Amino acid sequence: MVLVDSSVEEAPRTLLPAALRTGAARTLGRAVTAAGLPAALGPALRGAAVRASRAGRAGDPAARDLVRRCYRTGRVWRGALLENSRYPDTAAELLALRAEHPLKAPATVLAGHDGPPGGPAPRWLGRQAALADALGARFEVAAPAGHLVMLDRPHQVARAVLRAA
Secondary structure, three states, X not given: XXXXXXXXXXXXXXXXXXXXXXXXXXXXXXXXXXXOHHHHHHHHHHHHHHHHOOHHHOOOOOOHHHHHHHHOOHHHHHHHHHHHHHHHHHHHHHHHHHHHXXXXXXXXXXXXXXOOOOOOOOHHHHHHHHHHHHHOOEEEEEOOOOOOHHHHOHHHHHHHHHHHO
């Protein structure tokens, strides 16, 4: 198993009930779609998010027509809102699952780092290393790479997968 710049929640918690968060996400998703925001902003926001998540603010390699077809609809927006509304619950469930059933398969935690080489490791790398320790996994840094490690360092991701096999 290879976790690539994985989410890490040491103490997940929620302030509002799941049903309330889910309902609010659905309502907001419908409102955003009805207002035409996906059609107006979807592709541009996708591009900005990809640039913000890549080393050196590299561009989006996806075909423009594909991005337009996908991100101009409300489906992606509604899905993202629902996913994020339930993220704390999923993180808590995963933490409980790990406590009950320790991972037996070989694993690698591959973390992206876009900072200066040899510079002080940011808090993110420390959290990724702690996740690797908790899983009994190998820890590896992909640099230079942003959160979208698979775009910035595809060969390093492929090597980690092949090594895990």
